[in-house]
Amino acid sequence: MFDKKYIDKLRKSSGWPSDERLNQGPVAVIECIEEIPCNPCETVCPKNSITVGNPITNLPKFHDICTGCGKCLVVCPGLAVFMIDRTYSETEASITIPYELIPLPNKGDIVIALNRMGETVCKGKVLKINSNKNYNKTNLVTISIPKKYSDEVRFFKLEK
């Protein structure tokens, strides 16, 4: 269901940043390719880097002026937005995931990084956990993973 073909479709969708912007630093990646009547991502973006327009079933269009603030990750009812930083280090990228489970991981934990099908991809390290009060219980957890998996990893689970 969320196989290679699905990822290609995502890459070509209007919510996906350009490769050029992806290589400049943390940027929001929207994985929303269905015409659902919904536009909080557009409303919350301080930089108008996301536009839905009228009618609100338009797919969200991503403009590369995103500064990586993360507000859209928190507000999306579908938890369909992630923050990816391909420039995190020489060999690694970082991905920030909207996370609404307990227990929260701790900074520095090693976690098992999962793809969109919940399959193990690689190991990851927890870099940051942002549980800002006005995120209304949607925590933002940032983990580092090998750079080549930045389009695949979309979740993680704690090592038992």
Added chain:
Amino acid sequence: MEGGVKLKTELAVIGAGPAGLCAAIEAAKNGVDVTVFDENKKPGGQLFKQIHRFFGSEEHLAGTRGFEIGNMLLDDAKKYGVKVMLDNVVWGLFPDLKIGISDEEKVSIVEAQKVVVATGAIENSLSFPGWTLPNIMGAGAAQTMINVNMVLPGKRVITVGSGNVGLIVSYQLMQAGAEVVAIVEALDHVGGYMVHAAKVARMGTKILLNHTITKALGDKFVEKVEVGKIDKDFNVVKGSEQLYDVDLVCIAVGLRPLSELCWMSGMKFDYLPEMGGFIPVHDNNMKSNVPGIYIAGDVTGIEEASTAMEEGKVAGIAISQALGKIDNKKGLILLNEARERLGTLRLGPFGDFRHAAKEKIIRKYYSY
């Protein structure tokens, strides 16, 4: 007592869920004397088990969690002087706008000038061998237990049905600490939004399309469930059956309106399977064919809490107009705004069929 008329009110709203509360608030804002009746101990209906953020746009409070919207409505209801009578069962709605209610001890009658029926819906069940075993329950029931009562009925779950309810409740079961092993879907595609499916898929839940439960096993309660692949004629493919160890099965195969009071008051119906079955018809002011009785929310077609709220507002405004509390000009503006908000919620591949169905309901209303 002689036909004990207990209470007179300008507008009686039956059901304190999203539709009922919004109708009450909208009317009370315009000075209507409103009383809401609900059989439950707490108001809010489905809102207080919905801990996810709502879709829609800013005017629909998109991005806000369901139970927070519930609290906002209760605050507004208090602010505008809406009387909410809890623990009040409405057992009868009579054509002469009399309403039979019973609270803890007494049975009595309410007389109203206008009535809104906002009684919501109930979940469908699905029969397969063993379907009556304990811990095979409606997905909404499991949602009530975890999000309202904060108890977890089971740790290893299979959900039947991949509509938004099946997907969201599976996600929320995992938030509550359970493991949803699989979501079984008879069709060849996910019924709800892919973004909801994505949430549970990346957490490891298998979404088995073209599958169904062939039987549930267990002595006193469900212990194992057999899932089989089905062909396009819904026949089980021999040899494809697989056993899963589970202690909870959630059935999410749609809902149907709780329309007993609508039948009783003499409303006319239309049969629309895509909206949940037999649907009481209404005009675009949400007025039913019984004079003075309006309907709003899931009782007149299964949609979501956000559409229920907008339908409630339309009814509330139309009633304020009908009772002469606002002039027609202002009424029309407010009505069009509410219908506009309602319209946007019924766009796109998930909304078009509902928009078409609602058009059919309104056409059918005028055909009577």
Added chain:
Amino acid sequence: MVKVIGKADVVIVGGGAVGTSAAYHLAKRGKKVVLCEMRNIASGATGRCGGMVVHCYGRDVNIDKTDYRLMYTRANTEIMKEYQKTFEIDFEFRQVGLLDVAISDEEVEQLKKLIEIQRSLGDNEIEYLDKKDTLEVMYNLNPKLTFGSRWRPSDGNLNPFLLARSQGREAQKLGAKIMTNTKVDNIIIKNDKVEGVKIKDGIIEADWVINATNGWASQLTEGIEVIPVRELAMVTERLPNLPPQPFEMLCFGEFAYGATQTASGNYNLGGPGPARPPKWDYFDETIYADEVIKVLTYIGEIFPSMRDVAIIRSWVGTMGFTPDGMPSIGPMPGVKGLFITAGYADGMSWAAVSGKVASEYICDGKTSLPIETMNPGRFIGKEKFTWPQCYDLTVCHDYLTELIYKGGAN
């Protein structure tokens, strides 16, 4: 020209217990039967009644009524016992006895005298129970309202839906055709001979037509004076082992409140809504709020323990009344091929035997039980009555109200 869409030996109008019984008995005799029901099987009086099987209904004191009625109701019970041996669907017929309760000393005297007369007329099964024995049989009666009762062990109750459906099923097995949602607009009669019935899609020709529509009968056949009488009924949640006797409280000689517990455990309660003369004689299945409250209040008085029981459904039932309280069974005078079987206030005690009698008349031209007393034309030419004389229901309410609210019983 309206087209003929079918031919049958007999067309039966009405899909209740009486109609399906006629269909079964006629099909058993090899007749080609078509039954037309405007809604669904048992959606008229049959599906709305208490399912009581009573052998001597009400308080008849004259000879032609009591033993005549017993002859039919006893035959009816025998036929239903035969049914039970072969019918596929069990219609839950149970002979659990019936109490006819007197709610004042004055009424006890009247009841004792009545029992004496009825016993002398051959009703040897009934007996008088004093207050203690009555409460022994049915212990959730309000002691303050119970003074004594007439007890008949062979009475009972059944599931009226299942009776109609089982008779219908057996009739279908024997070739009868049952057409639901098929309204008969009128019975076609040309120079005093029945030719068939007119329905939406056309005409069904038949040598015989049976009018088994009870409350609606007078709308199809002029002059038979069957009046639909409204009756509010309700059913409670399923209750455990309460005394299962069907119970009937007759107030001061008038029909009033009945209750019976069905085999599945629900208590079926009912009584006439507040007497509203203008509403009595036309067909009105709507429920009115104050009516429900009034009946609920009375039942709460008669059965104090029922007060916290949940009522899960209420509806209006229709009984068919005739001016002399007897049903009308027999050929319609002056019309060849038209058979009437309507006017039942206690249809479950007559349905099975009425079908048999109808089949005998149509097949053999004579019946094993005499039917002259129930000649459907017996009211033609009599002065038009406006009120069912034998059942004056206004009295019943005023009596019970006065008894309950003016300190008669708390």
Added chain:
Amino acid sequence: MRIDNHPILGESKKGRELKISVDGKEVIAYEGEMIATALVASGLKVFRYTSKYKEPRGLFCAIGRCTDCVMEVNGRSNVRTCVTLVEDRMVIKTQKGLGEWKEGLN
């Protein structure tokens, strides 16, 4: 099993602790919650047995509509436990068929 801490709802706010008896066994409950909640928390799944085929039944709709959760409460059968508040020292019994109805037989 109770959810003491929830990622969205936080700590579960419990009322005063009460004690109820379920088929003779003591079960902890909290004021303000439904009977069914306390029973599910204690791990109970079978609420009743049907009259005809004696099959086990439990919670289905949890909103008081389907009556599959009815039990005998303080001698009264057919009580919908999913919408009835718990009271201290309530005596609850798994309902067999239609159960008995003690106080109803005055």
